[in-house]
Amino acid sequence: MDATTAPPASRGSSTRNELKRAARRLFAERGIAAVGMREVVEVAGQRNAAAVHYHFGSKDDLLRELLIDGADLIDAERRALFDELELRGEPTLSQVVRAMVLPNVAFHGPTGEHETYFRFIVNVQNERRALFRDTVPEHSDGFRRFVAHVHRLLAPVPAATINQRILFASLALQTLVAAREASIDRTESGDHHFWSRPDALSGMLDAVEAILLGSGASAR
Template identity: 30%
Template sequence: MSRSAHQDTRAALLQSAQRLIAERGLGTVSVKDITRAAGARNPSAVHYHFGNVEALIKEVFAQRYRAIEQERALRLAKVDEAHPERRLVALMAAAIAPFMEACLDEDGRLYVRFCLQFSSDPRFNLLEVVTEFGMPSLISLRAQVVECVPDIPETVLNARLRQAFSISLVQAADFARQLEAGLQIAADVAVSEASATLVGYISAKVG
């Protein structure tokens, strides 16, 4: 197989896996489904290119996540609000905006729905996967959030931040559904509403 053909088949497998899982759910999509949708002649193409289907699925997540991670880092670096409450709102908006804005194109909407399926599958530990592919922006975000809500115990805050990541995927998937239903909702409005929800959850008083 030429290098070009190799890359084309690999890309087709990634694309078909993303689309099928986004549309049908991770648990109902087989390796055979992915291979057929990709137009791969070799029935073992997934194993040839990725080793196993789990590695393929992780790569679908990673290929766009890397760009989202970079964009999130840039936005977080621009947050200059000093007041703790307003700063927390700005931080959450900066963190969630790349996912929300991904919904503005069809491929991004598929990716967001894929992520929702991926994050809820027991075969994958989302935190471990994100750590594997790099999450300096999330580490920075956590440190800054700690400063904004000093009264929240560390164990509680850590749990809330983990949940906030999952909540943000649900929010982005809901935004994608609204856009596909023909609703005219600006991305900045969706980001504002989503970040307000996350702030309310993260900063809620304990006890």
């Protein structure tokens, strides 16, 4: 076996998970280009300097796996929420926004995805936009359903205008969730004096819905 090739059974190993947790935190806190693979190995407490290459291959392969891990967790919850809503009929805009937002603030994962994932993806988008664009859409069925519902609910607003609002709302949500994540991550208890309050979540929902509606618009 090539030294840079991960064995099939290693995906869920404790070493692999520690490397992923360490890498995602370093990427989240310092950016993508500033972090070397040797540093990931050291922070993860591993002795083998080639551990990242052994378990993941290249740095880009590691970035893709970290992106997919979080995207799949969030998408699974979104799809479940949309499944439930659609069984009851055509959801309202408020319900659609809630199904979009809640998985971003309520997900957890086996390698601490909730601790650093959104700051990590912000840095990937800023530094490695093409890699992000080529990786995440295949794992975003829940987001595509969100987009379809928003177009249905905001018709007859022009499609280009709706797409612009979706982009702005998505960027605003990502910024809010990353700020929330960073603040909660700095606490020892995981309970933040502002971001853990129910009205903070309500405010996020209202902000996303307001951007989608635009000035003077209404939704069915």
